[in-house]
Structure formats: structure tokens, C-alpha cells
Amino acid sequence: xxxxxxxxxxxxxxxxxxxxxxxxxxxxxxxxxxxxxxxxxxxxxxxxxxxxxxxxxxxxxxxxxxxxxxxxxxxx
Amino acid sequence: xxxxxxxxxxxxxxxxxxxxxxxxxxxxxxxxxxxxxxxxxxxxxxxxxxxxxxxxxxxxxxxxxxxxxxxxxxxxxxxxxxxxxxxxxxxxxxxxxxxxxxxxxxxxxxxxxxxxxxxxxxxxxxxxxxxxxxxxxxxxxxxxxxxxxxxxxxxxxxxxxxxxxxxxxxxxxxxxxxxxxxxxxxxxxxxxxxxxxxxxxxxxxxxxxxxxxxxxxxxxxxxxxxxxxxxxxxxxxxxxxxxxxxxxxxxxxxxxxxxxxxxxxxxxxx
Amino acid sequence: xxxxxxxxxxxxxxxxxxxxxxxxxxxxxxxxxxxxxxxxxxxxxxxxxxxxxxxxxxxxxxxxxxxxxxxxxxxxxxxxxxxxxxxxxxxxxxxxxxxxxxxxxxxxxxxxxxxxxxxxxxxxxxxxxxxxxxxxxxxxxxxxxxxxxxxxxxxxxxxxxxxxxxxxxxxxxxxxxxxxxxxxxxxxxxxxxxxxxxxxxxxxxxxxxxxxxxxxxxxxxxxxxxxxxxxxxxxxxxxxxxxxxxxxxxxxxxxxxxxxxxxxxxxxxxxxxxxxxxxxxxxxxxxxxxxxxxxxxxxxxxxxxxxxxxxxxxxxxxxxxxxxxxxxxxxxxxxxxxxxxxxxxxxxxxxxxxxxxxxxx
Numbered sequence: 001x002x003x004x005x006x007x008x009x010x011x012x013x014x015x016x017x018x019x020x021x022x023x024x025x026x027x028x029x030x031x032x033x034x035x036x037x038x039x040x041x042x043x044x045x046x047x048x049x050x051x052x053x054x055x056x057x058x059x060x061x062x063x064x065x066x067x068x069x070x071x072x073x074x075x076x
Numbered sequence: 077x078x079x080x081x082x083x084x085x086x087x088x089x090x091x092x093x094x095x096x097x098x099x100x101x102x103x104x105x106x107x108x109x110x111x112x113x114x115x116x117x118x119x120x121x122x123x124x125x126x127x128x129x130x131x132x133x134x135x136x137x138x139x140x141x142x143x144x145x146x147x148x149x150x151x152x153x154x155x156x157x158x159x160x161x162x163x164x165x166x167x168x169x170x171x172x173x174x175x176x177x178x179x180x181x182x183x184x185x186x187x188x189x190x191x192x193x194x195x196x197x198x199x200x201x202x203x204x205x206x207x208x209x210x211x212x213x214x215x216x217x218x219x220x221x222x223x224x225x226x227x228x229x230x231x232x233x234x235x236x237x238x239x240x241x242x243x244x245x246x247x248x249x250x251x252x253x254x255x256x257x258x259x260x261x262x263x264x265x266x267x268x269x270x271x272x273x274x275x276x277x278x279x280x281x282x283x284x285x286x287x288x289x290x291x292x293x294x295x296x297x298x299x300x301x302x303x304x305x306x307x308x309x310x311x312x313x314x315x316x317x318x319x320x321x322x323x324x325x326x327x328x329x330x331x332x333x334x335x336x337x338x339x340x341x342x343x344x345x346x
Numbered sequence: 347x348x349x350x351x352x353x354x355x356x357x358x359x360x361x362x363x364x365x366x367x368x369x370x371x372x373x374x375x376x377x378x379x380x381x382x383x384x385x386x387x388x389x390x391x392x393x394x395x396x397x398x399x400x401x402x403x404x405x406x407x408x409x410x411x412x413x414x415x416x417x418x419x420x421x422x423x424x425x426x427x428x429x430x431x432x433x434x435x436x437x438x439x440x441x442x443x444x445x446x447x448x449x450x451x452x453x454x455x456x457x458x459x460x461x462x463x464x465x466x467x468x469x470x471x472x473x474x475x476x477x478x479x480x481x482x483x484x485x486x487x488x489x490x491x492x493x494x495x496x497x498x499x500x501x502x503x504x505x506x507x508x509x510x511x512x513x514x515x516x517x518x519x520x521x522x523x524x525x526x527x528x529x530x531x532x533x534x535x536x537x538x539x540x541x542x543x544x545x546x547x548x549x550x551x552x553x554x555x556x557x558x559x560x561x562x563x564x565x566x567x568x569x570x571x572x573x574x575x576x577x578x579x580x581x582x583x584x585x586x587x588x589x590x591x592x593x594x595x596x597x598x599x600x601x602x603x604x605x606x607x608x609x610x611x612x613x614x615x616x617x618x619x620x621x622x623x624x625x626x627x628x629x630x631x632x633x634x635x636x637x638x639x640x641x642x643x644x645x646x647x648x649x650x651x652x653x654x655x656x657x658x659x660x661x662x663x664x665x666x667x668x669x670x671x672x673x674x675x676x677x678x679x680x681x682x683x684x685x686x687x688x689x690x691x692x693x694x695x696x697x698x699x700x701x702x703x704x705x706x707x
Contacts, residue, residue, distance in 0.1 A: 018111030063115025156564035168414025
């Protein structure tokens with residue numbers, strides 16, 4: 001599992017399910033959850049966490065600043 | 077699977093943090109619709125102010141329109157201006173406190189319709205302020221009516237058959253007009269629909285604030301934006317529609333690079 | 347005693363502004379008050395006191411520049427004449443709503459519309475009953491001499507900051523253009539940043555320091571219950587003004603059988619009318635409201651049981667007369683005499699009206 005390089009944390013109560021992060025994600029890590037938050041939005045989550053590279057594309061386009069991104073350096 | 081979960085737990089650790097919300101943004105959930113460009117631009121402004129270390133010097137002026145509540149989200153001092161008057165309010169603030177950093181945040185109705193005179197004359201005086209202009213070609217707050225920047229043929233609540241030039245005139249490229257004014261130091265048109273555009277827009281906003289610090293004149297950043305609710309498209313479709321329809325009318329790029337263009341001005345003799 | 351000078355009313359507004367330590371003036375030229383900004387520009391106060399003087403692109407821009415600068419805790423003013431004040435109405439309402447102090451001078455001319463550049467008092471209702479939207483009140487001072495043009499700029503700033511409210515000096519073209527002697531105050535310094543922090547530090551937008559919450563200047567509130575409370579707070583402030591700020595002058599009222607009520611230059615004319623009438627043996631007095639808002643209703647109510655009638659003398663179609671009627675509340679006769687269109691009546695004309703409308707009528 002050494003290829004897991006990044007992870008995102010979505011503040012699910014702040015997320016409005018706009019889907020822009022899902023589209024911006026180059027590794028198909030993110031998707032909208034079947035479940036909804038208390039406002040009724042299908043919040044974003046890591047559907048394929050093993051794909052995440054921690055590239056911050058999702059947080060860059062997020063209008064609600066609800067994504068925090070982590071990344072580890074990989075020694076190849 | 078639990079191996080992945082364990083690995084993620086390891087990664088989610090302060091020492092691996094690469095992006096977190098700006099400390100200048102508070103925890104209030106923004107009132108904007110899902111996918112609204114306002115949220116991105118708010119964040120970029122907060123990040124720039126934070127990174128430049130100018131929180132204590134900055135005063136923002138919010139408009140009337142969707143961004144009227146901008147003051148709820150960014151942790152700086154704010155004044156809320158009457159519709160269209162933000163450049164006059166900012167002029168008042170900057171003139172009595174020239175050492176402070178002042179910016180306006182305005183939509184297309186505010187900046188390019190009701191406040192056209194204030195916009196033009198603030199820029200023409202070369203006020204040392206930053207003006208952030210959100211152009212989404214529609215009035216969001218009042219429910220999707222025609223804006224001065226509404227495209228030809230675009231359907232809005234007050235152009236139900238599409239904007240008709242015989243009736244409504246033409247989409248206003250106010251940014252091109254402002255770039256003609258000697259007082260304008262930096263004029264640029266940006267967008268925030270994808271990560272590359274967002275990073276470029278942030279650089280432009282930062283440059284605008286730096287121009288103010290250098291007292292070169294007005295720094296003007298248009299951000300071509302979406303309005304999913306007004307356009308009646310989902311956020312992803314809105315971005316696509318913007319690229320296809322807005323960008324030809326409002327092409328991205330710098331219109332003025334940052335040096336005050338007062339060359340060729342004529343002064344009376346004697 | 348300060349410097350004694352012979353000056354025009356409009357020039358004195360400028361001189362008093364500089365001397366009292368005003369931070370900024372924003373304005374747009376309009377007759378009959380353009381000398382205010384001209385005098386400021388000629389004096390170049392930015393070189394001495396650091397006062398900002400800026401010619402805006404319109405009265406609309408002027409008042410919103412005042413809004414921005416006033417929100418910074420500075421002492422800021424503008425001046426205009428009637429049509430220009432109409433353009434400022436929106437901004438004045440916003441300032442009242444956001445509780446921003448400022449001084450606004452209206453050197454009135456005749457209307458409606460473009461009207462005339464001759465003197466008038468036809469903006470009484472606009473100044474005292476609103477003019478802009480919403481339940482707000484200004485504090486309105488009516489100068490009757492060049493000296494008062496000077497004094498009310500100084501007083502206006504004191505009151506504006508005492509109440510965090512716009513103060514209007516409601517002058518007219520006569521006082522604006524009149525030349526009289528005036529005693530000027532000595533130059534006072536502008537407030538330092540430390541003084542501003544002390545006076546307006548709880549609300550002014552001077553940049554959010556780490557040790558305080560952000561300040562927001564706004565009149566907006568979406569929660570109706572909070573908005574009603576905001577209105578109630580404003581009304582309580584206006585009530586306090588009524589209790590503490592009523593100013594008037596009562597001339598020869600003690601033995602009066604008839605009382606004229608007039609403000610500004612109309613009161614100057616009526617002073618002469620008092621002399622003429624008394625020479626004829628008619629016991630006439632004059633009440634001159636100095637604050638039009640709050641209106642000196644108590645003194646008028648007191649005299650209502652003592653005199654045979656009031657005559658309101660105004661350069662308009664009869665505006666203040668309604669406030670007099672409310673104060674008198676039917677206890678005695680209230681009549682109006684006035685001229686419009688820029689005509690200033692003579693003392694004899696007023697005396698004739700007094701006789702015709704009150705004494706014989």
C-alpha cells in the first residue's frame with residue numbers, strides 16, 4: 001500500500017455537494033456520497049482513497065472551503 | 077481495505093498538511109448556492125490577505141447583490157456600501173487612511189450598471205484601491221434578471237426570450253473600457269472554473285494588492301463567474317456553459333500589466 | 347477671543363471646517379454654495395492640518411465617500427444645495443442606518459426640480475421628515491447668521507459624534523451668500539489615531555487588530571426581530587435628542603400677544619418685523635427654532651395657552667407650520683405666511699401679513 005500518497009478530509013456539514021471537486025479530481029478519488037448531510041446535500045467523499053495523490057485540485061476549486069488536503073513524500 | 081484506512085489515518089497528520097482553509101475564513105457556512113464562484117473568490121482574497129500579512133491593515137467594501145454578506149466570512153474590517161457605491165465608499169476610506177489597504181468586491185449589476193459612474197471615476201482618479209469584479213452575466217440576488225453583461229440571446233427573468241440588442245442593447249465589456257483610463261494600473265480578466273484557472277486568479281489578486289502597496293493606481297480584477305441558479309444549470313454544466321459562451325464575449329487575460337499609463341497625457345502650458 | 351473677520355456664509359463653513367479639525371470634505375459644485383469647496387481648495391488645508399478635500403463626480407459619490415471616511419471614525423462633511431441633497435438622500439439614510447457621524451450642509455435654493463438658484467426654505471420637510479427611506483431622523487440645525495454658520499459646523503461635529511448620527515445644517519441661499527463679521531475659533535488639531543481609537547474604537551473600521559473582533563459598518567439585518575430592535579435603538583436615540591438637544595431663541599415673547607415662528611434668514615426678517623409691530627403698539631414676539639429637529643415643541647406648547655395666535659413665516663408653501671400646529675394642538679390660532687420661488691419677503695410685508703392673518707383675521 002505504499003502507493004497511497006494523499007488524503008482529503010471533507011467537512012461534510014459544510015459541503016453543498018456541488019460536484020466541482022469530483023470533476024476536478026484527476027485520479028477519480030472523489031465522488032458524491034449516497035448519504036446526505038443535515039442540509040440534504042450529497043457531500044463529497046473519498047470513494048477510492050487509494051488513488052489520492054494529495055494534489056489539492058479539489059480544494060482549489062471548492063467554493064465552500066470544506067476540503068483539507070494531506071500528502072506524504074514518497075521515497076521511490 | 078483496513079490497510080488503506082490505516083494508511084489514510086497515518087497520512088492525515090498535521091505534518092503532512094498541504095492545504096487547509098485560510099485562518100481568515102471563519103466557520104460560517106456561506107449563503108451562496110452550491111458551486112457558486114463567489115465562494116472561491118472569497119477564499120482567494122482571504123488567502124492573499126493572510127499570505128501578505130495585511131489583515132490588520134485591510135478594509136473590504138461589500139456591495140449590494142449576492143456578495144452583500146461578504147463581510148460575514150472574511151475576518152477583516154468591512155463596510156457595506158449602498159448599491160453601486162462601493163468605489164465611492166472605498167475612495168472615502170482610502171483618502172482618509174492612505175496607509176490602509178482597501179478593496180471593493182462587486183457584482184456586474186453593482187459595478188457595471190447602477191454604479192457605473194462611481195466605478196469609472198474611481199478608476200479615472202487612479203484611486204489606490206483594488207476592485208474585484210464578479211461577472212456572471214446575471215442578477216443573482218434578485219432572482220436572475222438581466223445584467224449589463226448578459227449575453228445576446230441569454231434568457232433571464234427579464235429577458236424571457238433572450239437578450240435582444242434592439243430592446244436591451246449590448247453586453248457591456250466594462251473592463252476593456254476601464255483599461256483605457258490612465259488611472260488604471262492593472263486590469264485583468266480571470267476565471268475560477270478549474271484548478272489552473274484558480275491558481276492564476278489568485279496570482280492576479282495578489283498582484284492587484286501589491287500594486288496598491290506600490291501606489292500605482294487602481295488595480296482591477298474581473299472574474300468571469302458562474303451563476304448556476306440564475307442560469308438554471310448545475311455547477312458542472314455552468315462551468316462548461318461559461319467556457320463556451322462567456323469566454324468568447326469576455327476573453328481572459330491581462331488588459332493592462334501594472335504600470336500606470338499616463339504617457340501621452342496632455343497638460344496645459346504655462 | 348478668536349480672530350474677527352468679515353466673511354461670506356459659505357466661506358465660513360469652509361473656514362470653520364478646517365479650524366475645528368475636520369478630516370475630510372467631499373462635495374460637488376452647485377449654486378448657491380460652491381464657495382464652500384472653492385474656499386477649501388484655495389486654503390489647501392491638506393498642507394497644514396492634513397484635511398482631505400476632494401471634488402467628487404456627483405453628490406451621490408460625495409455622500410458615499412463621506413460614508414466610507416466616516417466609517418473610519420474620522421470627522422467628515424459635505425455640502426450641497428437642494429437638488430444635490432435629494433441625490434444624497436439614499437446615502438444619508440444609509441448613514442443614519444449604519445449610525446455614522448457626519449455633517450451635511452444644505453444651502454437651500456428654490457424648487458421643485460431644478461427650480462431656481464435663489465434662496466428658499468422649501469427643504470424643511472425633507473430635512474426633518476426624512477427625505478430618504480426608512481424610519482430615521484437627522485439632527486437639524488438652522489443658522490440665522492454667518493456666525494452661526496461657523497458655530498454650527500463645530501457644534502455639528504460634537505453632536506454627530508455624541509449620537510453617531512448625521513447632522514444637517516439647514517441654511518439657505520441668503521445666509522450662504524451674506525457677508526457679516528464672524529469670530530473664528532482658533533485652529534484645533536485633527537484627532538490623532540489614538541483619539542479616534544478612544545472615541546470610535548468600538549465600531550470604526552480602521553483595520554482589525556488581533557485583539558478585537560472585526561468591525562462591520564452596515565445598515566443591513568435579515569432577521570426581522572433584530573432589525574426591529576435596531577430600529578428601537580435608533581428611536582431611543584432620537585428620543586434622547588429630543589430631551590437633550592432642543593435649541594431655540596425666544597425674542598420678546600414674555601409679554602407677547604402674538605408670536606411669529608421663523609428659522610434661518612426668515613427669522614432675521616421677523617426680528618425687524620417685531621420692532622415695526624411693537625412701534626405700532628402690537629405686542630409681538632418671535633420664537634426662532636435653532637434645532638428644527640428636534641423641534642422646540644414644548645416652548646410653543648407653553649405659549650399656546652398664553653397668546654392669541656402664532657404666525658409661521660417661511661420661504662416655502664408652509665411646511666414648519668404643521669409642526670407648530672402639532673405643538674399647539676388646537677389651543678390657539680396658527681397661521682402661515684411665506685413666499686416661494688426665491689422671493690425673500692420684507693419685514694413690512696411680514697408685518698402686514700401678521701395684521702391681516704392674525705390680528706384682524
